[in-house]
Amino acid sequence: MCSPKWILATCLSAFLLTSCGGGNKGNAGDQTPKSKGRTERWFVVVADRHAPVPKPTNKHERVVFLHAGSVWIMDPNGAERTAISVRSHESADESPAISPGGDAVAFASTKNGKKTIQVVGLVDMLPKQITDGSGGGDSEPSWSPDGKRIVFTRGHPEDRRDLYVVSAEGGTPTLLLKGNDDKPMLAGSLSWSPTGDKVVFSADRREGRGTALWLIDVGTKRLRRLTVPRPGAWFCRDRFPTWSPNGKRIAFASNRHVASGDQAGDYDIYAINPDGSGLTRLTDDPGIASDPTYSPDGKRIMFTSTRDRKNAYESELYVMAAEGGKQRRMTRDERPQNGAPSAGLAKQEAKQDGKDAK
Numbered sequence: 001m002c003s004p005k006w007i008l009a010t011c012l013s014a015f016l017l018t019s020c021g022g023g024n025k026g027n028a029g030d031q032t033p034k035s036k037g038r039t040e041r042w043f044v045v046v047a048d049r050h051a052p053v054p055k056p057t058n059k060h061e062r063v064v065f066l067h068a069g070s071v072w073i074m075d076p077n078g079a080e081r082t083a084i085s086v087r088s089h090e091s092a093d094e095s096p097a098i099s100p101g102g103d104a105v106a107f108a109s110t111k112n113g114k115k116t117i118q119v120v121g122l123v124d125m126l127p128k129q130i131t132d133g134s135g136g137g138d139s140e141p142s143w144s145p146d147g148k149r150i151v152f153t154r155g156h157p158e159d160r161r162d163l164y165v166v167s168a169e170g171g172t173p174t175l176l177l178k179g180n181d182d183k184p185m186l187a188g189s190l191s192w193s194p195t196g197d198k199v200v201f202s203a204d205r206r207e208g209r210g211t212a213l214w215l216i217d218v219g220t221k222r223l224r225r226l227t228v229p230r231p232g233a234w235f236c237r238d239r240f241p242t243w244s245p246n247g248k249r250i251a252f253a254s255n256r257h258v259a260s261g262d263q264a265g266d267y268d269i270y271a272i273n274p275d276g277s278g279l280t281r282l283t284d285d286p287g288i289a290s291d292p293t294y295s296p297d298g299k300r301i302m303f304t305s306t307r308d309r310k311n312a313y314e315s316e317l318y319v320m321a322a323e324g325g326k327q328r329r330m331t332r333d334e335r336p337q338n339g340a341p342s343a344g345l346a347k348q349e350a351k352q353d354g355k356d357a358k
Helices: 004-019 347-352
Strands: 061-067 070-074 094-098 104-111 114-121 127-129 138-143 149-154 162-167 174-177 188-192 198-203 212-217 223-225 238-243 250-254 268-272 289-294 300-305 316-321 327-329 338-345
Touching (some): 061 094, 070 104, 094 138, 094 338, 212 238, 238 289, 268 289, 268 300, 289 338
Parallel strands (some): 188 238
Antiparallel strands (some): 094 104, 138 149, 188 198, 198 212, 238 250
16 A cells, blocks of 8 residues: 555656656656546656665775866765866866776867867776767767777757767767757767667757657667657756666656746756656755766666755765665765766776676
C-alpha cells in the first residue's frame, strides 16, 4: 500500500509538471495521451528525499571536473585535487570526460582561435589534439565504451551543431547526424551508451516543442525521440543526459517543472529509462542543479548546484544516491567555479597496487 507521503508527493509532482509533460512507456513524455477512447494522466515519481548517499565501492575512483576554466581531477571526497590542463587565455576549457579505461581525459580547448578536442593521458599528462576545430569548432566529447572512439559536436552554437565520430587517436571524423535546431546553442550534450550502439543527446529538431532528449543508433543512424515536452511549451529544456553504467537509466537536467519561459533557467536533475518510461525527478534544488554524471558503480549521481552562489558563475559539486535523496557537498572553495563532473577509475593507480584495471 502506498504511504500518504508518497501519494502527496506524486500528486504534487504531477501538478508541477503539467506545463511541460510527464513520462510514460511507449508515449514518452506526453502529458495526456489518449488510449482506447479515454484520457490518461501520467505522473512522475518523486525520489525518496531521505535516501542516504552510498559510499564509493572502489578506492581508485576519481572525478574529473572543471575548476575556474581548467580541467582538474580529485578523489570523490574532494581530496587530492590536481590540475590536468591549463586554460587558454582565449577561452575556458570545456566538457571533460574520463575514458572507460581510466587512463585518459578528453575535453574541448580553444587555442589559436579554434576549439578542438584534446586527449590527455593521466600517466604522462601530455595533451594530444585529435580534431582540427574546423566548421565552427568541436566540443562535448563522449567516449565509446571500448575507449576507441569519441563522439562530439561540431559547429558554431549560433549556427548549427552536427554530431561526429572520430578515433580516440585522431584522424578524419565521420558525420553521424546533421544538426537541425532552432536553438543550436542548446543542442548537443552527448553521452555514448554502455552497450555502444546508441548516443543520447539534446536537440529541438525544429519541432517547436522545446529541447528534448533524442537517441541515435550509431550503426543505422536511426533517430528516436526519448522525451516529449507538452505541445506549446517551447521553453522546456531537457539537457546534459548521461547513461548509467548498466545502461538502464539516463539522468539529465531539465526545467520541465517550471510554469513559464521566465523560469527557463531553473533546472533540476531527472532520470528516465531508455524506452521513455520511469521518469523521476531526483532533486528540488534551491538553486540550479545540472551536469549529472553517474559514479562508476552506478550507485550515485554527481551534479552541480548554484544553491550557495554569491556571484556569477559560481557552483559547487554535490553527490546523492542514484535514486535521489540526501545530498553531500563534494567541493568547498572560497570562490567556487566547479562544474561538468565525469567519474571513473584511475587506471594508473591500480597498476601501482598490482591491480591493472584493463
